[in-house]
Amino acid sequence: MSEPTIFEQIVAGDIPARVVYETDTTIAFLDANPLAPGHTLVVPKEAHERLRDLPDEAAADLWAAVDELTPRVEDAVDADGLTVGVNDGAAAGQEVPHVHVHLVPRFDGDGGGPIHGVAGGRPDLSDGELDDIAGRIERD
Ligand code: 5GP
Numbered sequence: 001m002s003e004p005t006i007f008e009q010i011v012a013g014d015i016p017a018r019v020v021y022e023t024d025t026t027i028a029f030l031d032a033n034p035l036a037p038g039h040t041l042v043v044p045k046e047a048h049e050r051l052r053d054l055p056d057e058a059a060a061d062l063w064a065a066v067d068e069l070t071p072r073v074e075d076a077v078d079a080d081g082l083t084v085g086v087n088d089g090a091a092a093g094q095e096v097p098h099v100h101v102h103l104v105p106r107f108d109g110d111g112g113g114p115i116h117g118v119a120g121g122r123p124d125l126s127d128g129e130l131d132d133i134a135g136r137i138e139r140d
Pocket of ligand 1: 006015017018029030031032033034041086087093094095096097
């Protein structure tokens with residue numbers, strides 16, 4: 001059996017965390033290295049590495065928790081907005097191999113950027129390439 005992820009250890013109570021939300025399937029707690037006050041992680045209790053691995057019910061519960069928590073987190077720290085994001089896969093910067101959604105409070109003039117900055121340079125795609133990509137996504 002593989003090592004439990006750090007988030008499974010939090011779920012098990014073996015590692016302390018500031019838990020702000022908990023159901024049978026989902027937990028949320030403050031990030032230990034916050035990017036902003038109130039930075040919260042929303043996590044399915046069962047360990048799955050990638051979003052694509054999540055069973056439907058766990059995914060539904062995860063996004064319902066995100067929906068419930070976004071105003072709570074924003075209001076708790078009197079933020080002006082939130083960046084909601086998932087680093088889905090190592091190439092996207094995922095360090096903990098257990099699905100989690102980041103809720104990062106944002107403040108006017110906080111010096112951060114929009115989510116458009118996460119990828120490298122923007123690709124220059126032709127209409128044909130865009131049609132081809134759209135068709136392949138639609139089929140999946
Ligand atoms: P990732 O890069 O995988 O999307 O982000 C993992 C996040 O988990 C990071 O923001 C990191 O600060 C947070 N993190 C890692 N270890 C712990 C921990 O033991 N407790 C808490 N609360 N957060 C953690």
